[in-house]
Amino acid sequence: MANSKYEYVKKFETDDRLPPSSWIVVRIDGCHFHQFSAEHAFEKPNDENALNLMNSCAVSMLEQFPDIVFAYGVSDEYSFIWKETTQFYQRRASKLLSLSVSYFTSVYVMKWKEFFPHKELKGPPYFDGRVVCYPRAKIVQDYLAWRQVDCHINNQYNTCFWMLVKSGKTQREAQELLKGTQAKDKNELLFQQFNVNYDKLPQMFRKGSCVYRKKVEEVVKLDDTGNPVTRTRSKVAVEHVDIIGPKFWSDLPYILEEE
Ligand SMILES: Nc1nc2c(ncn2[C@@H]2O[C@H](COP(=O)(O)OP(=O)(O)OP(=O)(O)O)[C@@H](O)[C@H]2O)c(=O)[nH]1
Numbered sequence: 001m002a003n004s005k006y007e008y009v010k011k012f013e014t015d016d017r018l019p020p021s022s023w024i025v026v027r028i029d030g031c032h033f034h035q036f037s038a039e040h041a042f043e044k045p046n047d048e049n050a051l052n053l054m055n056s057c058a059v060s061m062l063e064q065f066p067d068i069v070f071a072y073g074v075s076d077e078y079s080f081i082w083k084e085t086t087q088f089y090q091r092r093a094s095k096l097l098s099l100s101v102s103y104f105t106s107v108y109v110m111k112w113k114e115f116f117p118h119k120e121l122k123g124p125p126y127f128d129g130r131v132v133c134y135p136r137a138k139i140v141q142d143y144l145a146w147r148q149v150d151c152h153i154n155n156q157y158n159t160c161f162w163m164l165v166k167s168g169k170t171q172r173e174a175q176e177l178l179k180g181t182q183a184k185d186k187n188e189l190l191f192q193q194f195n196v197n198y199d200k201l202p203q204m205f206r207k208g209s210c211v212y213r214k215k216v217e218e219v220v221k222l223d224d225t226g227n228p229v230t231r232t233r234s235k236v237a238v239e240h241v242d243i244i245g246p247k248f249w250s251d252l253p254y255i256l257e258e259e
């Protein structure tokens, strides 16, 4: 039905194509997860099953959208890095954002039972999202380092806070005790009062989770002389990386290489 008198309404649509040759970061974040986590009695400060569910959703994202090259998640948030040359939906911001948020949310609901077989999903989890473009791989690396530092700072604080509360302090008292403390004071507090070595807590809690394609060698068959014939394929994997820094990227140059 070309050229109806209503066609002019299309002129009001705006072009939201993101600039070419730049990495696209979509970060999604659980809406009101403070409440959602309380409603579903998540362990404080870290619920292993809830984090594994988030990670599993991120794996599904990379399997569904081949142009996502890397994802990093902590707490109720996940960042997805789309490769700089992606032409997916002509790089339209609204498409990339809405597809990411809706796909992640649907998978979260679908997989809920797998991670919480004995907990009913009491209300709809939902996520917001934002898109930011970065013109250099180095800035994407710094972006990820920023999220990981944030994870560390928040987790160290939350670990101390909930240890104090579980040991009988009120939330107000715990807050007061932690006011103005530095990282080393918090480590000391955990060790002195609770005999906890912060560095020994699970890496996933302290450092967040990375999802990316790993190159794995697999044996396809044995040749006539009985030697294995292998091929390399990529497999989406979850890793808990100590520092998402220069060493990490130099070991995996194919992830964020500029084309
Ligand atoms: N107990 C528990 N809570 C968690 C866990 N992961 C995330 N949360 C909760 O989720 C919140 C995430 O922080 P925010 O995103 O700032 O808070 P929010 O309530 O989701 O607020 P908006 O994102 O602004 O809607 C944390 O403050 C926790 O309350 C977890 O593993 N265990």
Ligand SMILES: [Mg+2]
Binding pocket: 029, 030, 031, 032, 033, 034, 076
């Ligand atoms: Mg949130």
